[in-house]
Amino acid sequence: MDLVVVESPTKAKTLSRFLGKDFEVMATMGHIKDLPKSKLGVDIKNNFKPDYVPVAKREDVIENLKLKSKKSKVVYLASDPDREGEAIAQHVKEILTVDRSLSTVHRITFHEITKEAVEEAITNPRDIDKNLVDAQTGRRVLDRLVGYELSPLLWKKVRRGLSAGRVQSVTLRLIVEKEREIEAFKTEEFWEVFATVHRLLFTVKQLTPEVKSANTSGVFVVELIKQEVKNKKQADEIVAELKKSNYKVSDVKKREVTKSSYPPFTTSTMSQAGARIFGWSAKRTMRAAQELYEEGLITYHRTDSFNISQAAIVKAREFIKKTYGERYLPESPKYYKTTSKVVQEAHEAVRPVDAGNSGQGIGNSDGQKLYDLIRRRFLACQMSSAIYSEIVIDVDAYTLLPTRYTLRASGQTLVFDGWRKLFPGFTREVKSANTSGVFLLPEVKVNEPLQLIEVNPVQKFTEPPPRFNEASLIKMLEKLGIGRPSTYAPIISTIQIRNYVEQDEGIFKPTPIGFAVNDFLVKNFPEELEYQFTAQMEGDLDNIATGEKKWVETIKKFWGPFSKKVKIVTKEGKRVKIETEKLGRKCPECKGGELVIRIGRFGKFISCSIFPDCKHTEKYLEKTGAKCPECKDGDVIVKRSGRNRKFFGCSRYPDCKWASWRKPLTDNKI
DNA sequence: CAGTGAGCGAGCTTCCGCTTGACTT
Numbered sequence: 001m002d003l004v005v006v007e008s009p010t011k012a013k014t015l016s017r018f019l020g021k022d023f024e025v026m027a028t029m030g031h032i033k034d035l036p037k038s039k040l041g042v043d044i045k046n047n048f049k050p051d052y053v054p055v056a057k058r059e060d061v062i063e064n065l066k067l068k069s070k071k072s073k074v075v076y077l078a079s080d081p082d083r084e085g086e087a088i089a090q091h092v093k094e095i096l097t098v099d100r101s102l103s104t105v106h107r108i109t110f111h112e113i114t115k116e117a118v119e120e121a122i123t124n125p126r127d128i129d130k131n132l133v134d135a136q137t138g139r140r141v142l143d144r145l146v147g148y149e150l151s152p153l154l155w156k157k158v159r160r161g162l163s164a165g166r167v168q169s170v171t172l173r174l175i176v177e178k179e180r181e182i183e184a185f186k187t188e189e190f191w192e193v194f195a196t197v198h199r200l201l202f203t204v205k206q207l208t209p210e211v212k213s214a215n216t217s218g219v220f221v222v223e224l225i226k227q228e229v230k231n232k233k234q235a236d237e238i239v240a241e242l243k244k245s246n247y248k249v250s251d252v253k254k255r256e257v258t259k260s261s262y263p264p265f266t267t268s269t270m271s272q273a274g275a276r277i278f279g280w281s282a283k284r285t286m287r288a289a290q291e292l293y294e295e296g297l298i299t300y301h302r303t304d305s306f307n308i309s310q311a312a313i314v315k316a317r318e319f320i321k322k323t324y325g326e327r328y329l330p331e332s333p334k335y336y337k338t339t340s341k342v343v344q345e346a347h348e349a350v351r352p353v354d355a356g357n358s359g360q361g362i363g364n365s366d367g368q369k370l371y372d373l374i375r376r377r378f379l380a381c382q383m384s385s386a387i388y389s390e391i392v393i394d395v396d397a398y399t400l401l402p403t404r405y406t407l408r409a410s411g412q413t414l415v416f417d418g419w420r421k422l423f424p425g426f427t428r429e430v431k432s433a434n435t436s437g438v439f440l441l442p443e444v445k446v447n448e449p450l451q452l453i454e455v456n457p458v459q460k461f462t463e464p465p466p467r468f469n470e471a472s473l474i475k476m477l478e479k480l481g482i483g484r485p486s487t488y489a490p491i492i493s494t495i496q497i498r499n500y501v502e503q504d505e506g507i508f509k510p511t512p513i514g515f516a517v518n519d520f521l522v523k524n525f526p527e528e529l530e531y532q533f534t535a536q537m538e539g540d541l542d543n544i545a546t547g548e549k550k551w552v553e554t555i556k557k558f559w560g561p562f563s564k565k566v567k568i569v570t571k572e573g574k575r576v577k578i579e580t581e582k583l584g585r586k587c588p589e590c591k592g593g594e595l596v597i598r599i600g601r602f603g604k605f606i607s608c609s610i611f612p613d614c615k616h617t618e619k620y621l622e623k624t625g626a627k628c629p630e631c632k633d634g635d636v637i638v639k640r641s642g643r644n645r646k647f648f649g650c651s652r653y654p655d656c657k658w659a660s661w662r663k664p665l666t667d668n669k670i
Numbered sequence: 671c672a673g674t675g676a677g678c679g680a681g682c683t684t685c686c687g688c689t690t691g692a693c694t695t
Contacts (some may be wrong), residue, residue, distance in 0.1 A: 007689060030689030037684090058689090084688055140686075147685020155683065159675090165685045290690085302688090486687055578675090600674025612676055619671095639695085649695085659695060 003072035005092050007079050010294050011113065018115040024068055032058045033091035040148050042141055048555050050141050062095055069096045074104045076122065081109035087136035090128050112309040112348055135544040138551035142537065142558060146528060149566050158516055158576045163498055166534060167483050169521050171491055172500050173529055174476060175468055176510045176518040185464035191229035192458045193238055195407055196221050197247055197450040199442060218442050222395045222407035235457040242405060245397035247450040253392040257412065258385040261419035263306045263336035264349035264378045267485035268478040275471035278369060282470045282489040288366040296353060298374055302485040303347035306336035316355045316382045324421060330384050351378040376422040383419035388412040391441050395450060411441045467507045482534045499599050512579040513599055520576050524569045528562065589616035624648065630658035
């Protein structure tokens with residue numbers, strides 16, 4: 001009997017099905033060796049020697065591995081073909097060879113879990129790639145040094161219990177800088193001018209609803225272009241001139257536009273879609289995906305790869321041809337390349353295991369919804385492009401005066417749906433930009449005269465950039481190469497548990513603690529907080545993996561300037577004050593101070609501004625304006641769970657136990 | 671269903687990435 005070791009129990013189950021009775025397959029459940037939690041675990045003076053110790057939670061796994069390996073002639077280490085996977089393989093080997101010398105330990109890798117790929121791997125074993133293990137060591141040591149040096153600095157200079165790290169601190173920075181950008185934003189007025197015109201073939205006296213809705217009325221709306229309109233005075237002048245103008249078609253451009261399908265899901269894009277389409281948190285999407293994965297319905301859900309196995313492509317193409325017909329099948333399969341440089345392709349994209357399975361009868365509704373989405377996205381990615389016919393009509397407005405205006409209408413019509421057959425809700429409407437209705441654009445000819453019906457100036461204001469939500473934050477992190485598929489959801493939790501940011505209707509805003517921590521870190525550690533820091537690190541790690549660089553040298557180069565800064569800031573850095581928000585009420589106890597909102601370990605609370613001289617505190621009640629739907633008496637207030645997640649409860653608790661994750665509607669908004 | 675903050679200085683907090691499961695508001 002031979003032993004095969006992988007990370008996840010699900011992968012183990014699949015492999016043992018392929019390999020049969022002669023193989024025992026075991027799962028490590030992730031890393032089994034790591035740096036100790038309670039101390040630095042890096043011997044800086046001794047070439048940064050890491051003190052990898054067995055993970056406490058995995059003691060039973062380790063015992064089991066030792067036991068089973070003794071009964072095996074050959075051990076195959078089949079963890080993922082990437083940095084972390086290679087380290088897991090190395091750690092398993094270390095643990096198995098600590099008591100005795102094993103005769104044969106092989107490392108095998110495969111990029112898709114099929115019988116053929118696994119058998120191929122077993123017949124071509126290799127040794128553990130020491131360089132790749134070194135790259136993981138370098139990554140791990142760097143993260144430990146950054147995290148365990150900066151965090152204590154925050155305890156000393158800001159507040160106890162805080163944390164900093166290569167990933168979380170840059171994530172916080174993104175949110176803080178967005179907030180500052182919004183604060184600094186000055187809204188500017190501008191105007192859009194629309195003219196409604198009609199062809200002379202038709203006589204239109206009045207814009208009745210019937211005229212608007214009739215596609216054949218010859219009425220359409222054009223928008224003024226090539227002209228900035230900054231205020232009402234300018235708009236009025238232009239409107240007056242447009243009213244006196246003659247109109248004719250100056251240009252008609254028609255062309256075909258193809259819209260190709262999106263690539264199959266990765267963790268990141270799947271989380272974004274879960275948020276956009278279902279309004280789910282990253283956690284909820286990942287939990288649903290985990291269940292689908294465990295039930296054998298989808299491929300692994302933590303991935304950054306667009307790869308699709310050959311077999312899956314063949315099956316998908318058969319299914320598309322059979323179900324939708326030849327026209328929906330492109331001549332050759334579509335392959336998608338990743339845009340990110342730091343991608344580590346250990347897995348396939350997230351796709352259905354069997355694209356022919358419609359997913360009917362999946363237990364829970366989240367699972368069903370997500371499966372359907374994953375399946376459609378996957379099938380669509382192998383279908384033909386959608387084809388639109390686009391038309392752009394330019395209209396000339398002219399008088400005897402030299403001033404002329406150009407106005408434009410443009411629209412797209414779907415001529416062939418292609419992959420959009422599976423995403424019909426996303427079809428773009430045929431629309432000409434306008435304020436008074438939707439019109440189909442008529443077939444007009446160049447130089448054809450037009451009759452003006454009305455001119456509509458619309459006042460608009462430029463808007464500040466939107467704050468991050470979970471989806472846009474994950475997208476940004478992925479773009480910057482920060483974090484991994486397995487950590488996107490946890491990162492979002494961490495910065496909230498630390499009270500650095502809070503979510504308001506799904507939108508991230510920094511708290512005063514978040515501002516204070518970020519400003520302290522950015523000021524004192526500008527290089528390490530740079531958005532490019534991780535990307536540079538990845539470049540170094542790649543060089544370590546190829547053997548061009550040594551991990552110790554790389555860490556040394558980082559440690560020199562970093563530790564110097566830590567030393568200086570520890571000695572000279574001033575303690576940071578966390579801003580408080582004034583409530584506008586005098587303290588009822590001392591009458592001298594003013595009440596302010598502070599953020600403590602358990603969230604917001606109200607206290608006196610002259611603390612510690614006055615120790616008065618009050619509960620912070622955040623009313624939503626709604627009455628309790630159960631007892632109809634108490635107010636619905638915002639509360640926080642142990643994990644610092646917002647939920648809504650009745651102010652009469654514990655008399656009334658009503659609680660909900662979702663904000664109830666207020667009485668006036670039904 | 672009470673606690674939080676500062677500073678005192680007993681002993682403690684903290685990182686990222688790999689994995690699953692046990693709880694719930």
